[in-house]
Amino acid sequence: MAMSYLKSRSDEPLVDVTLGQLLDDTAARWPEKEAYVFRKQGVRMTCAEVKREADRLAAGLLSIGVGRGDVVAWVVSTRPEWIALGFAVAKIGAVALPLIPLYFWSSYDDIVSKVMAKVKVKVFLIENFPATEDFEGTLSFLKRAFPETTSQKTRGLTFDTMPSLKSIVIVGDKNHEDAFYNLKDIQSLGDDDTARGRVQEAQSHSDCHDAVMLTLTSGSAGLPKCVEHSSFTIVNNTLLHVRGTGMDTKKTVLMPTDLTEAAFIFHLPIITVGTLVLPIDESPTVTELFSAIMEERCETTTLMYVKHFHEFLHHPALNDFNISFLKQVSVGGNAVTKPLVQRAAEVLPCVDIQKMYGTTETMSLAVTGPGRTKEQIETTVGNLLPHMEMKLVDRHGQIVPLQHEGEVWVRGYSVFRRYRGDEEKTAEAKTTDGWYKTGDIGILEENGLLKITGRKEEFIIRDSTNVHPTTVEQVLLTHPKVFDVKVVGVPDPASVEEICACIILKKGQTSDQEEMEEFSEKHGLIDDYCPGYVIFMDSFPVTSTGRKFDRKKLRDIAIERLSLKEGAE
Known part of the structure; x- marks a missing residue:
């Protein structure tokens, strides 16, 4: 009897490269290629400009004591500094923890502060948002959350609530009377040749298998888990995903979320040498997406969450914009229903809908890919990406026959390293021989296509x-x-x-x-x-x-x- 086990193969080997090396290589080959378009700020960054800003910031972070393995957290909206931070932290072998602004502000006191302390954040960067009728403002928040800063500078301070934290950096307007570092101060420390040499030295000691990024799971109860990935997993997963979807042939890509929502693919244009269009500094509205597609001639998108895709397809202004350049939309993050795919075929008949399946712990696992039939797109999440293993198991961990429901387990290069600071939950989620228990219930068909029917705990x-x-x-x-x-x-x-x-x-x-x-x-x-x-x-x-x-x-x-x-x- 055929069983629900699959090992995907590829003639192309996985690549050993850090995010910092990837940026250097791309900037050397295509220095003038436009990589990022920040529509809100009116900034268009070439590969060479991204490298220059990343090197300056990396040198500045080294100067304030950030070293290999240190955790650098930030709460920054979608702006050029975010990209520079992502690459700068990777270049010096540190570990990034980008935090979604909305989630941070709504959950800091009871959730986020505990997570930051648990993973031992050393440097914290935060955007200088002004006070409003409904919001206390960044500076007031910092003085409340870290009362030590009201009487001293934050340089070398020990914070009672977060002992690992050594520095706080403000991103944006400098109106805080030197109580905190400002990002411009940090950047200016990286302007000389000596500083740049220190970056190269630090980068030479970094390893693609080291932790490079942490991201929080979006659980609805208790503390979120802090998922740890390396450059090796992030770079290879992006490469295999864009090849599997055909995204690597598209010149201009729309990001329909803010940057922190898609932190694992912030480096996308450095891999594909395409252009990533970012419509606004926070989560864009549907009309902002329409405008960006039309004015920047976007051909495809990164992940669009199901909720937003639903709004996209039913928006009354859909036909008011010329979005004929759009040839592909990637959808995922939750179950993509058959009626939603049918609606897409009705209102976007020339657009290829790519259903994506993955988890925070594994990134992209499966895609429907080009050439799938209408029925396959409507009912499955596609094929497993290369260099991965998958099996569907019963409640005893035994593999079920093909076309029978079972929990999806996966193993391979893209499985997360661990939940940082939580070895017990890591052991619950991963077996000793490397299988990650996704908690998703699915059916594997004879042709290797996977159907997801629900979540284990939702029965x-x-x-x-x-x-x-x-x-x-x-x-x-x-x-x-x-x-x-x-x-x-x-x-x-x-x-x-x-x-x-x-x-x-x-x-x-x-x-x-x-x-x-x-x-x-x-x-x-x-x-x-x-x-x-x-x-x-x-x-x-x-x-x-x-x-x-x-x-x-x-x-x-x-x-x-x-x-x-x-x-x-």
Whole structure:
């Protein structure tokens, strides 16, 4: 019997190169090639300019004591300094921890500060955002979070709340009376030949297998885990992904998120020698994406989250912009439903929709790739990228037969090194022989294509039946009145859990539970899978990063709306 195991091969070997070496090599070969377009700031950076700014900043960081293995965290919006920071930290063998601004400001006190302390941040850079009616402003925040800075400079200070932290650097206007370093001060330290020589010396001792970047998982409960990757994993994953999707043949690429949302691919134009277009300094609106595509003649996109792609396809101004240059859109971050792919084919008939599957712990794992049939794009996440192994296993860790559901486990070069500061959770997620347990439930077909059917922990146990939300959602999404639907399990004294369908209707539509129940039965849901509750909503809650739908919060909302109680008899 054929089993759900696959090892992807490639004639092209993986490359041993650090991010710093990659930048130097590309800048030497194509110095005048335009690499980044920052539309908000009106800045267009060539490869040579990126290298120059990265070298200056790397030298400055060395001058304030940053060394190999030190963690440098930053809260910076999408601006040129972000790119310089990413490469500068890599050049000197340090470790980057970019933090999403919205998440940072909303979660610093109870979450982010603890994570920063756990991973031992040494230097912290933060953008100088002004105070507003709803926001205290960067300087007021720093004086509250780090009271030591009110009486002394931060140079060489020991902070009670974060003992590892040695320096705080302000990015932006210098109006803080020397209480903190300013980024321009740091940059100016790297203007002489001696400083640049120190950068080359530090870079010569860095290794592509060293940790180079940390990123937080977007969990909805407890402290997020801090995922550790090396230059080796980041560079090779990007290379194999762009080749697998055909993105390497596109000249101009749109980034539909802010930079920190796509931290693993900030170096994309240095690999592809294309141009990365960044529409604004934070998460762009759909109309800002339309404008950027039209004015910069963007041919493809980096990852667009499902939520944003949904807005993109249903935006009333879609036909007001000439986006005929767009030939490809990459979508992922959550389940890409069949109706969404069908909508894309309807309103963007000349655009190739690339479904992406991956995790923070592995980066990109599978893509639908060019040449897939309509059915394959609608129902699968494509083929495993080269140089990886995958198996689907049952609850005992045993491989299941082909075309049977199992948890997706993967092994290979792109699997994260560890959760920094959390060896226990690392051991739970990775086996001793290197398999990462994704927690995703899928089906491997005979042709090697992978279907993702849901998440392991999301199963609803209704009486003795395991029901996955996706099974119910896919049926209700085909109802002509339904705009979006999410299914959660809510407490039930008889069945332990009952299925609750949370539905957003299309504008101007009305419905009720009876209509949805009849539709479910008519379209193939057996009694055990039909929702016992249906509630109608205007929107769904998302995690604090704003990236993903928060099923736990939605469950809490449903329980409250239905006046249910946990453990009720």
